[in-house]
Amino acid sequence: MRVAAIDCGTNSVRLLIAEVVDGTLTDVSRRMEIVRLGEGVDRTGRLAPEAIERTRKALLGYAMEIAELGVSRVRMCATSASRDAANAADFTAMVRATLGVDPEVISGDEEARLSFAGAVTGLTVEQPYLVVDIGGGSTEFVVGDTEVRHAVSVDIGCVRMTERHLHGDPPTPAEVAAAEQDITTAVDTALRTVSGHRTATLIGLAGSVTTVAALALHLPGYDPERIHHARIPYDDVAKVTFDLLGSTVADRRDLPVMHPGRADVIGAGALILRVIMERAGRSSVVASEHDILDGIALSLA
Structure with missing residues (x-):
């Protein structure tokens, strides 16, 4: 089985496509783009339109690679900036339209547990x-x-x-x-x-x-x-x-x-x-x- 994981944080959005064999991972592709999604969120409480657009462009490239490499499962997790933003719904709509899945705006506790597992x-x-x-x-x-x-x-x-x-x-x-x-x-x-x-x-x-x-x-x-x-x-x-x-x-x-x-x-x-x-x-x-x-x-x- 081939899976795709996307981590969308405050500074970067990253992609891992991996083969899963007996519960272990073998990398197929790792990519990172600095999109600065959280630019200004600490001050304004909102995601800036230009930051959402930078993220959209990165995700568009990821979506193409996911399709080309025959991925069967995709999970995207969005972390700190998306938790803090008042206009998180705009971000969710963009991700759904670009990637075909909803982002999971995970809690800090879930973020910690996923980080530990990795x-x-x-x-x-x-x-x-x-x-x-x-x-x-x-x-x-x-x-x-x-x-x-x-x-x-x-x-x-x-x-x-x-x-x-x-x-x-x-x-x-x-x-x-x-x-x-x-x-x-x-x-x-x-x-x-x-x-x-x-x-x-x-x-x-x-x-x-x-x-x-x-x-x-x-x-x-x-x-x-x-x-x-x-x-x-x-x-x-x-x-x-x-x-x-x-x-x-x-x-x-x-x-x-x-x-x-x-x-x-x-x-x-x-x-x-x-x-x-x-x-x-x-x-x-x-x-x-x-x-x-x-x-x-x-x-x-």
Whole structure:
């Protein structure tokens, strides 16, 4: 059976087409487009028409590939931006017309559980895990071993924190301090809620984490195989975060591992990861290329 999973977040929309054999996945195609669906949502409470149109164009390409590759099941999950928007019905109508299925605007709890399912597949590190999925609008904290034990979603993400605090290019020390305070409050609440301090291994998901990992590893280009399950020390995360927050967007775009659509928000994403490591008392983070997208595909299997 061939399935298609689509994850539509605040910053990107991603597609995974996979073969399912005995409950395991084999990738056929992975694609990502930066559409910034959540642009301005933190301020206006609405999805911008131009953001919906960018997403429509990306989904149109995905729909063509799904048809060409003979997919039998499709599931699209929409996360933080779509939960927050007053005009989510406009987005739903667009997806139905473009893709032929309704998007599931999932709760933060469901988002966390799907992320955990995708992340722990193939892991051989010590349990229990603290899985953190740093998105554009929210970050999910999940504690579990073979299954989820506790989960919570908090409204800190790389797009939301950039729009709320990091206005300079590069951001000023005062802007960074304000963002860090906001992040710290949310992280402390999340860690208390899920008992995150009692876990053995911190696992980081999504583009902010994998980009920080790629920079810490000094890769000449973005290499998912090198990044997947790489263990990154705290000192390296702190150094990368300091460098990103001290550079301009143009300088970040010139980094060989940087997706150009991530360059303006990666500083906030790195800061979120660094604060999580500090507040959870972690000396390292294991980066994972498998995340909610794989969890959605597994749910179809």
